[in-house]
Amino acid sequence: MPAHPRVPDPAEGPLQAFAYDLRKLGHGNVSVAWIARHPDTKVSRATLYAALSGTRLPRVETVSTLLRWWVGIPLLEAERLDERFLESPWAWMWRVRDGERRQMAELWRTRYGQLEREINFERESRPRAASVTITVPLEQQRFIDELRDAIRNTGHEHDLWLLFGALGSRVERYLAGDAIPTDDTCELVAQCLAQALPLEAGVLRLRLMRSAVVARAARTRERRIARRSKTSST
Secondary structure: OOOOOOOOOHHHOHHHHHHHHHHHHHOOOOOHHHHHHOOOOOOOHHHHHHOOOOOOOOOHHHHHHHHHHHOOOHHHOOOOOOHHHOOHHHHHHHHOOOHHHHHHHHHHHHHHHHHHHHHHHHHHHOOOOOOOOOOOOHHHHHHHHHHHHHHHHHOOOOOHHHHHHHHHHHHHHHHHOOOOOOHHHHHHHHHHHHOOOOOOHHHHHHHHHHHHHHHHHHHHHHHHHHHHHHHHOO
16 A cells, blocks of 8 residues: 555545545644554554545544544543453544543534444345355364464454454454454454463564455355356256
């Protein structure tokens, strides 16, 4: 992702308008590069810049990270809470001491939620590719085994909520083969695991991310093969 992505045109649609206004919000504040280097940031620099391009809907963790530094004042936040048991992407909002800034953060969160619902509605309205059923690919099973082994080594395989808090339900889906985590979620999962394992979160994150990338590619491959087979048989 280039350090200076194309300035989105707000007239092109709500996604571009959101990205355009988000860029304006950042003017005069700390830079994206500075945010990406901060120890609290769990989103990559490229992902942060991508949120300002208006080419696709950014993840909630990405938008929340930018807003935390451009609306809130992290260095002046109130005492930290155990964020594992809160809606973590927006937990910082309840630590903002200034009422006006907290209200602004709420407005941005509401706007993002509306944009997300609008874009998801448009996606659902488009003609979908042929529905196919596939078994869990070998590559995804390797990811599941790696995640399950890490959890088992913590001794909490039967009480995931102790490890992951609000992430527990998502981790259950990963273990069942129903979903594969994004890079951002791999980061969160690794942080939780690192609290109970003699491994650095960065090491765990890279392992999970690499395995998840391969697993996603395998599922795409298997769906493509299944659709071709379904088309040729009709």
